[in-house]
Amino acid sequence: MLSALDLVRRIEAGTLSPEQAIDRCAEAIAAREAEIGAFATLDLDGARRAARDPSIRSRPLRGLPVGVKDIFDTVDLPTEYGSRIYAGHRPAADAALVSMIRRAGGIVLGKTVTTEFAHMDPGRTRNPHNPAHTPGGSSSGSAAGIAAGFMAVTTGSQTGGSVIRPASYCGVAGFKPSYGLLPTVGMKCVSWTIDTAGLFAATVADVAFAAAAIGGRDLRVDGASPGAPRIGVLRRVPWPAASADMALVLDQVAQATSTSGARVIDLTLPPVLAEAFKAHAVILGYEARRSLAFEYDRHRPLLGPHLRELLDDRTAPTAVAYDEARRITNQARKALANLFADVDVILSPSAPGAAPAGLASTGNSTFNRLWTLMGTPCVNVPGLADPDGLPLGVQVIGRFGNDRATLAAAHFLETAIARSR
Amino acid sequence: MLSALDLVRRIEAGTLSPEQAIDRCAEAIAAREAEIGAFATLDLDGARRAARDPSIRSRPLRGLPVGVKDIFDTVDLPTEYGSRIYAGHRPAADAALVSMIRRAGGIVLGKTVTTEFAHMDPGRTRNPHNPAHTPGGSSSGSAAGIAAGFMAVTTGSQTGGSVIRPASYCGVAGFKPSYGLLPTVGMKCVSWTIDTAGLFAATVADVAFAAAAIGGRDLRVDGASPGAPRIGVLRRVPWPAASADMALVLDQVAQATSTSGARVIDLTLPPVLAEAFKAHAVILGYEARRSLAFEYDRHRPLLGPHLRELLDDRTAPTAVAYDEARRITNQARKALANLFADVDVILSPSAPGAAPAGLASTGNSTFNRLWTLMGTPCVNVPGLADPDGLPLGVQVIGRFGNDRATLAAAHFLETAIARSR
Numbered sequence: 001m002l003s004a005l006d007l008v009r010r011i012e013a014g015t016l017s018p019e020q021a022i023d024r025c026a027e028a029i030a031a032r033e034a035e036i037g038a039f040a041t042l043d044l045d046g047a048r049r050a051a052r053d054p055s056i057r058s059r060p061l062r063g064l065p066v067g068v069k070d071i072f073d074t075v076d077l078p079t080e081y082g083s084r085i086y087a088g089h090r091p092a093a094d095a096a097l098v099s100m101i102r103r104a105g106g107i108v109l110g111k112t113v114t115t116e117f118a119h120m121d122p123g124r125t126r127n128p129h130n131p132a133h134t135p136g137g138s139s140s141g142s143a144a145g146i147a148a149g150f151m152a153v154t155t156g157s158q159t160g161g162s163v164i165r166p167a168s169y170c171g172v173a174g175f176k177p178s179y180g181l182l183p184t185v186g187m188k189c190v191s192w193t194i195d196t197a198g199l200f201a202a203t204v205a206d207v208a209f210a211a212a213a214i215g216g217r218d219l220r221v222d223g224a225s226p227g228a229p230r231i232g233v234l235r236r237v238p239w240p241a242a243s244a245d246m247a248l249v250l251d252q253v254a255q256a257t258s259t260s261g262a263r264v265i266d267l268t269l270p271p272v273l274a275e276a277f278k279a280h281a282v283i284l285g286y287e288a289r290r291s292l293a294f295e296y297d298r299h300r301p302l303l304g305p306h307l308r309e310l311l312d313d314r315t316a317p318t319a320v321a322y323d324e325a326r327r328i329t330n331q332a333r334k335a336l337a338n339l340f341a342d343v344d345v346i347l348s349p350s351a352p353g354a355a356p357a358g359l360a361s362t363g364n365s366t367f368n369r370l371w372t373l374m375g376t377p378c379v380n381v382p383g384l385a386d387p388d389g390l391p392l393g394v395q396v397i398g399r400f401g402n403d404r405a406t407l408a409a410a411h412f413l414e415t416a417i418a419r420s421r
Numbered sequence: 422m423l424s425a426l427d428l429v430r431r432i433e434a435g436t437l438s439p440e441q442a443i444d445r446c447a448e449a450i451a452a453r454e455a456e457i458g459a460f461a462t463l464d465l466d467g468a469r470r471a472a473r474d475p476s477i478r479s480r481p482l483r484g485l486p487v488g489v490k491d492i493f494d495t496v497d498l499p500t501e502y503g504s505r506i507y508a509g510h511r512p513a514a515d516a517a518l519v520s521m522i523r524r525a526g527g528i529v530l531g532k533t534v535t536t537e538f539a540h541m542d543p544g545r546t547r548n549p550h551n552p553a554h555t556p557g558g559s560s561s562g563s564a565a566g567i568a569a570g571f572m573a574v575t576t577g578s579q580t581g582g583s584v585i586r587p588a589s590y591c592g593v594a595g596f597k598p599s600y601g602l603l604p605t606v607g608m609k610c611v612s613w614t615i616d617t618a619g620l621f622a623a624t625v626a627d628v629a630f631a632a633a634a635i636g637g638r639d640l641r642v643d644g645a646s647p648g649a650p651r652i653g654v655l656r657r658v659p660w661p662a663a664s665a666d667m668a669l670v671l672d673q674v675a676q677a678t679s680t681s682g683a684r685v686i687d688l689t690l691p692p693v694l695a696e697a698f699k700a701h702a703v704i705l706g707y708e709a710r711r712s713l714a715f716e717y718d719r720h721r722p723l724l725g726p727h728l729r730e731l732l733d734d735r736t737a738p739t740a741v742a743y744d745e746a747r748r749i750t751n752q753a754r755k756a757l758a759n760l761f762a763d764v765d766v767i768l769s770p771s772a773p774g775a776a777p778a779g780l781a782s783t784g785n786s787t788f789n790r791l792w793t794l795m796g797t798p799c800v801n802v803p804g805l806a807d808p809d810g811l812p813l814g815v816q817v818i819g820r821f822g823n824d825r826a827t828l829a830a831a832h833f834l835e836t837a838i839a840r841s842r
Contacts, residue, residue, distance in 0.1 A: 092507065092512075093716065096711045180614065183613060183708070183711050185610045192601065218740075287604070290606070293521060294517075297524065298496075319638045323822065
């Protein structure tokens with residue numbers, strides 16, 4: 001994998017040019033892209049042109065190669081949202097996050113494969129750790145592209161578990177910030193209450209650096225020695241349990257962090273959070289039927305089966321059910337804020353287990369949905385694997401708005417995991 | 422003006438066809454559009470074709486002619502956002518609200534003039550009550566188009582006071598629902614925290630009917646006899662005071678509603694709401710710099726002077742200032758919710774006074790900004806005027822999520838005003 005921080009330090013030291021960084025990406029892409037299929041569109045020539053701008057080294061990302069999930073509009077590259085309806089579509093403007101990446105000195109290397117409208121109908125991307133397995137979704141190409149060393153930073157979006165789950169399956173760091181920290185303007189919307197923009201990079205320190213540079217915020221955790229966090233481990237969940245392998249990894253991480261000085265306690269979720277878990281489907285269903293009304297009303301035959309099922313009317317939530325789901329959400333957010341009186345972060349599996357075999361499904365988001373709805377920052381911490389070598393990630397969940405502390409705790413865990421191996 | 426309810430009842434009774442309703446619009450448009458300039462694009466032929474679909478009479482809006490503010494994407498009509506950057510732009514999809522209007526049986530008659538990106542640089546629309554005066558903005562064409570009888574329902578959006586103020590200036594009903602009640606998906610974004618979609622119609626009962634039909638919600642207030650509301654009158658505000666004419670109208674309305682049986686008390690805002698009033702500018706400035714980053718970075722010379730001033734870096738709020746403004750906003754929302762323990766709605770001027778002379782400015786949003794940031798439902802109640810015959814509207818502000826009660830209280834006021842004249 002390409003560490004964003006490592007590349008940036010070399011560019012700052014003058015031992016690597018932005019063009020040479022792109023050359024390294026190009027080599028990895030030449031070697032494995034045909035197998036992995038991370039890109040919807042690749043633009044190495046455009047990236048090389050952008051890298052020759054001498055001012056780019058003075059900006060925070062220093063000309064770092066960035067992949068943009070093909071759910072974000074780009075004015076100079078096709079934007080198809082993983083949908084046949086939008087074949088060859090050229091938006092009139094860049095998404096806000098894309099403009100922010102360019103302002104920060106990031107160079108867009110290409111668009112990465114998304115599931116159809118970031119829902120569940122998969123693209124062609126394969127898992128770099130085992131191409132017979134899914135990379136997860138919906139940010140499939142962005143997670144696989146980091147794992148394969150194609151880019152240093154990629155963007156993602158999460159409505160169910162579309163950042164944290166593929167990060168877990170691909171063994172990379174994934175960061176879903178607090179709701180609204182990174183703008184979703186110019187990102188194809190499924191659910192305006194839940195859709196959240198996020199980022200991927202090789203390590204927690206790398207993804208924190210990228211978020212800091214793009215967001216213009218104090219989020220970096222490299223070089224710092226944060227105090228040991230108070231961690232609440234979520235072993236029992238109000239949804240189907242994790243695999244035995246994943247449960248084992250959760251125990252290992254809890255043990256390793258405890259050994260490193262963290263205070264680790266067991267946490268149980270109050271009942272309203274189980275209700276909120278169910279409310280997620282109601283809010284998603286209600287809003288998706290409106291957000292994607294044009295596509296459904298005019299192009300239904302071109303939609304994939306999962307999305308068609310979501311948008312068909314048979315189980316459509318009513319406005320009354322939707323309002324109730326929003327009410328439960330607000331109550332759950334308050335209950336969750338209270339939980340954070342006792343712990344700094346919550347530790348949970350990032351996914352039910354390792355990446356499932358096959359490409360027909362991108363896995364499921366049971367371990368992510370609640371946190372997406374709560375709007376809290378989540379970080380996938382990579383570094384562990386199952387006996388077959390498939391990555392297993394754990395998720396650090398922080399208090400809304402405490403993104404830096406959440407990244408710092410995730411960095412603490414990542415360091416503890418590395419030390420324990 | 423064309424009453425949506427009146428037209429719908431005639432269509433239901435078979436005494437008016439949807440095509441004849443469009444003919445009535447066409448007559449009004451032929452008589453005054455050259456003077457008023459409400460439309461960015463007019464499509465009478467397309468509307469007549471849609472009106473010939475026999476199924477349209479079975480849907481809630483019954484083929485009612487609707488105007489769409491040119492800040493919402495339409496796939497079949499140009500969408501220019503009031504900006505030279507987007508001259509002739511054809512979006513790839515309808516905005517969610519446009520799809521919902523079509524689903525509900527509304528017929529899009531045209532796109533209405535917006536200020537540039539719904540900010541402060543005006544379009545060419547004039548006030549139907551006196552063409553030498555502004556219609557207000559940013560939803561200039563939507564408010565003026567209702568006042569001139571061009572359409573029965575129009576869409577608007579409000580980030581400062583862009584629905585309630587032009588409704589007040591043009592003497593029509595304007596409804597800014599609770600944040601998120603009507604989707605902003607496919608609406609050009611300025612501020613993702615504040616942008617709110619709204620509606621205009623001739624009377625409060627008409628706009629409530631339109632919101633109910635489009636939103637699929639129990640919001641109608643026609644035919645009902647709501648109990649007299651408890652009203653808190655906001656005579657002292659933490660921003661510049663209203664004109665003497667407007668203050669007089671506020672007293673008249675308070676008196677008329679009291680005579681009609683409402684309990685009317687004087688209300689004072691707690692200090693955190695004055696802080697939130699100031700926080701509005703910070704949130705708007707921070708988010709607009711990101712939402713409109715593409716337009717600023719690539720097309721700055723094509724932006725109007727007000728928008729350029731907003732987006733220029735000199736006074737750019739930092740992330741720290743933005744986070745603090747969001748924190749104040751959350752505190753203010755709680756304080757406001759507490760205020761609603763004692764009153765059902767708040768009564769305030771809709772604008773500082775009547776529509777100012779001239780077209781260079783669309784007036785200011787001091788009386789609206791706080792409520793937009795709070796996300797509470799607001800209704801402009803028309804029916805009163807200054808000595809020169811220029812409309813003066815009052816604003817009914819309800820508790821977040823209590824949209825029906827807010828509309829019912831506004832309807833009560835509208836009836837009381839009519840009775841008092």
